[in-house]
Amino acid sequence: MVWEAWFVIAVVAAMLIALAKEVAPPDLLVLLALLVIVAVGEVQSAQAPVPAPGVEAPPLRLPTATQAIAEFGNVGLITVGALFVVVAGLMQTGATTILTEPLLGRPKTLLSAQLRLLLPVSVASAFLNNTPIVAMFMPVVTDICKRANLSPSKLFLPMAYSATLGGVCTIIGTSTNIVVNDRLPAAMKFGLFDITWVGLPCAAAGVAYLMIFSRKLLPDRRPAISLSDDPRQYTVGMIVQEGGPLVGRTVEEAGLRHLPGLFLVEIERAGEVIPAVGPQAKLHQNDHLVFVGIVESVVDLRKTRGLLPATDQMFKLDAPTTQRRLIEAVVSGRCPLVGKTIREGRFRSTYNAAVLAVARDGQRIAGKIGDIVLETGDTLLLEAHTDFVAQQRNSNDFYLVSHVENSAPPRHDRARIALITLLAMVAIAAFGDGKYMLPAALGAAVIMVLAKCCTSAEARESIDLSVLITIAASLGIGRALETSGAADAIAQSLIGLAGESPWVQLGIVYFLTLVLTELITNNTAAVLMLPLTLSTVQQLGVSYKPFVIAVMMAASCGFATPFGYQTNLMVYGPGGYKFADYLRIGIPLDIIMMIVCIAIAPFVFPFH
Template sequence: MIWEAWLSLAVSLGLLASLATRIASTDLLAMVFLAVLVIVQDLTGTPNLPSPAEAVLGFGNQGLLTIALLFAVVAGLEMTGGTKLATGWFLDRAKTFRDAQLRILLPVAMCSGFLNNTPVVAALMPIVDDVCKRLGASASRLLLPLSYAAILGGMCTVMGTSTNLIVREEFEAKHDGEISFFAPAVVGVPAAILGVGYMILFSTKLIPARKAAVSASDDPKQYTVEMQVDPHGPLVGKSIQDAGLRSLPGLYIAEIQRGDSVIPAKPIEKLQADDALILVGALESVVDLRKTRGLLTPDDQGRKLEVPAWRRTLIEAVVSPRCSLLGKTIREGRFRSNYNAAVVAVARGDRRLTGKIGNVELETGDVLLLEASPSFLHRAKELRDFYLVSRVGSDVVRRHDHAWHAIVIMVAMVLIAALKITSILTAALAAALAMILLRCCTASEARRSVDWSILIVIGATIGIGRSLETSGAAQAIAQEMINLAGGNPRLSLALVYLVTMLCTELITNTAAGLIMLTIAIGAAGTLGVSEVPFVIAVMVAASASFLTPFGYQTNLMVYTVGGYRASDYLRFGLPLSLIVFAVSMVVIPIAFPFVVPPPLP
C-alpha cells in the first residue's frame, strides 16, 4: 500500500481505538482525526487523499440533514404528549408484566422503523417507568428490552436508524444500485419477530431486578398537589379506577373536593366536571401527573400567566424566614400578580397537608413547586422570599391540545416517504416546519432536540471513510478479508457482518457503518458480485449492538436509569446477536442474490 493508504488506515484505527477507550467526547475525536487528513492533504497536495473540500462534504450529506430534521419532528410529538396519547390508552390496560411487555415492545419495534429510534426511546422511557411502578415490577427488566426492540425495529427501513440513512445515501451517491425504503425489512422483520419473542420469554430470567442509582421517587418530601378535572376533558364521567388514577406510581388521591363537600376517593367514585383532586406523592410523580390529559391546575392559573406555555418551566423554591407571605394562604399570596408564577404543589417535610392548595398557610421551610418563567430563577436571587431555588429537570409544559396535530404530521411524513411521493429529506423538512408552524414545538425546542454530536460524528466519519477509498486502503483490506474467506461470497459476507458488529460494539454504530461500507463495497467488487447484499449486511450489523452499553446510544440511555451492569448487556444481548446474525446469513443471500443482474437493454 502507498503511504496515503497507511495514513488513512492509521487514522481509522486511531479513531476506532480512541472511541473504544473513550478518552474524549466522540464528536471531538472524530473532528481531530478528520483534521489530520485535511492538514496532511493540504500540505502535501497528494491526490490520493480527499481535498479539504471533499473531506467536509459529509456535513452536507442528505442523510445527515434528514436525521437532524427527524429529531425536530419527534420533538413535536414529545412536547405535545403525542407519544403518550398514541400509546397511553394501549399501555395503561396492561394487567401483568407479560402483558406490559407485549404492549410496549411490539409497538416500539414497529414505530422505530419509521422514526429515529433514539428519540423514540427517550420519549417512552418515562412511560415504561410508570407502567412498571404501577405493576410493581422492576423497570430494569423492561428498559433494556425497550432499547433492543427499538434497535430491531430500526433495522426494518432506511428511516429507522441514522446508520441506515447514511449508508444508503453514501452507497447511492457513488454507485448505480438503489436501496428501497423497505429493503432492510427482509432481514429486519424476521429478526425483530424472533428477537422480541426471545426478550419476552427470557428477560425475567436473564435480567436481574436492578435499581437505579438515583431516583427522584426516593425524595422524602411528600408534595400535596391539587388538580382540577377539565369539564371538557376525557375524564368526566369516568370512575377513578377507569381513569387510571387509582394506581398512580408514587402518588395517591387523598380526597376529592366537590363544591363544599369532601368526597372519599373510592375506586368506583365517578369524576365530575371541576372536581378538585387532592393528591399526595413524590416530586417525580407530581411532575408526571401534570402530563395527564383531562387534568388542569387549580382555576387554570397556569394559563393566566403572562408567559407563553412553551417558555415556562417548573421551579422548586423553599420559603425563607424573610418571606413577606408567611402566615398568608397561597391564595392570599397572589403568586400570579406578585411573581408571575402559579403554585403547582406544596410540601412540608414528611407531613401530608389537607385541603385545597389555595388554603394552605405558608410557613418557613415550605417547598413550593412553581410554574413560572425561567427569568424567575434570576429574580429569586434578588428577592428575600425564597432560597434554594432550582429548576426541576428539563421538562416543559405539554401542549396537549396539539397532540393530534403532531400525530397526523408524523403519520403523513412516513406515508409520503414510504410511497416515494417525495424524498425522505423533503418529507422530514415539511414535517419539521409543520410541527413549528402548528405550535407543536417552538423553533428553539426543535433546535435543542437535535443531537449535534451525532451529526458531527457522521459528517467527520464520512470524510475518513472517503480517505480509505481514495487511498486504496479499503480495497487492500477487502482483499485480505476475501483471502481469509477463501474467495467464498457467503463466508466473505459473514466476515463483513461480524467485523462490522464488532466495530459497532466498540465505537458508535454510524462510524462503524461508514468505515465498513467502503470495505464491504470493495470486497464485492473484488469478488465480482452484487454490492447490495454486502450493503444490507453492513446496515444490519452496524445496528445490531446488543453486547455493550456503549455501541448504541439507546443502550447508553437506559444504562444508568435501569441501574444496569455491563455484564447484563453481554448476558442478555449475546443470544440476541446470534439470532440476528443467523437470520441475516440465511435471508440476505436469498433476498439479494450475489449474481450481478444484467444491464437493462
C-alpha cells in the first residue's frame, strides 16, 4: 500500500479509539479526523508538480477541502435533514399518534414495548426505505418511554436495528440492495423477493436476538432527576371534547393513567364530582378532568387529541395559534393582581395571556382557574404569544418568566394533511426502487411548513446538526479510504489468501464487506466489493448469486459502530448512547447475521 493508505488507516484507527474512550462528542471527533486528512490532502495538492502540456495529471489519493465539502451535499445526508422536518410536522399535529396508536397500543413493560415496536418496524422496512421508517418512529419511541417509564436507550437502537433487518428482506428494502442490483448486468439482476429466502431468516434471527438480549446488553440511562422530584405541581383542568376520539373510552385506553409525574385527581360531570378515578372509568363528552402534575406532563396533556383546556380564555387571545407557546411566570409582590382572582384581575386582557394552571408550594388548588386568588410566589402556566417573555422579562409584575420547551399548541386540525403528506412521500419514494427518496422528502418537508403543520422556526429547530455533521464527515472519511487505495488493497490481499474454497471465499467476502461498512458507508462498501466479488466468482467458476447476496447483506448489516448505517447515527443522541454500546450489542449481532447468511445462501443458491 502507498503511504496515503497507511496514513488514512492510522487516522481512522485513532478516531475509533477516541470514540471508544469518549474523548469528545462524536460529531467533533469525526469532523476532526476528516480535517486532519483534508489538511494533508491540501498540502499534497499544493506540492503536486504541474504536468506537461497534453499529459494528464496523476490523481490525488487524499481528498482536498473542496472534495470533502462536496460530501456535505450528499443525497442521503440531505434526505435525512428533510426527514427531520417531516417528523416535526407529524409531531406538531399529533399525526404520529393517529398512525401508530392502533398498532402499538400502550405497552406497560419493556418486553411488551419491544414486541409491539420491533415487528411492525421490520415488516414496514421490507417494503419502504428504512430511513423514513426510523424517522417516523423516533417520536413514537419517545412517547412510549415517557408513558411507560422506560429508558430510551432500551428501545431506540433495537428499533433502528429492526428497520435495517427488515430492509434486507427485499431488493427495495434498503438503498444498498438497489445500488448493488443496479450495477449487475441485466441477465444477473435479482427479482424483488429473491433475497427474501436469505434475508427473512437473517431478520428473524436478528429480531429474536434483540428481543432476548438487548434488555441486558443495553444500558438503562434515565434522567438524573426523577420527574416526580419537580416541586412545581400544577393543578390543571381539561375538558373531554364533544364528539372527540376520547368519548366512550376508559381512562386507561385514553392513555391518561400512566403519564409520568401526572395524576388524575377527579372528574366533574354534570355538577357531580367523581373522586379516586379508576383506570376502567369511562369518559363522557364535556367531562371536566382535574390533573395535578409537573409541567412536562402538562405539555403532553395539552397535546392529547380530544382534550381541551378547561378555560375558554385561550380562545380569546389576540395571537395566531402558530405563534403561541406555553410560558411559566412567577408572580411578584408588586403585581397589581395579587389578592384578586384571575377573573377579577382580568388577567387575559391585562397581559394577553391565558392562565392554564397555577402551582403553589406543591399544593393542589381547588376550584376553577378563574376563581383562584393570586398570591406572591405563585407559578403560572400561561399560553401566550411568543413575544410575551421578551415583553415581561424586565417587568416588576413577575420575578421570572421563561418559555416551556416544546410547548407549541397542537395543530390537530392539520393532522390529516400531515398524514396525507407522509403517505404521498412514502409512495413516491417506493416508486422507482427508491430513486425518488430525496425529492419526495424535500417536497414533504416543504409541504409541512407551507401547510402550517409546523412553523419554519420549528422546522429549523428539528434538524439535528450533530447527526448531519457526523454523517457528512463519515462520508468524507469513507471517500479517503476509497481514494487512498486502503480499502481496495486490504480487500484484494485478504481475498487472495482465501484459496480455492468457495465457502472460505464467501466468508471472506462477507467479512470484508462488513468491516468496510462499519468504517465507511454501506453503499460505498458495496460498490467497492462488488467488482472484486464478481472477479473472484469468475476465477472460482461458481454461481455469483450467494456471493452477491453476501455483499448485499453485509453492506446493510453493520451494527457494531454508529457509522454502519445512517439510521444508527440518527438514534445516537436520542437514545443517549455511547460508542461502546454499539460494540456491546452490535458485534454479536454482526456475527449472527454472518453465520446465518453464510449457512443459508449456498443452499438457497448453490455454488454449482
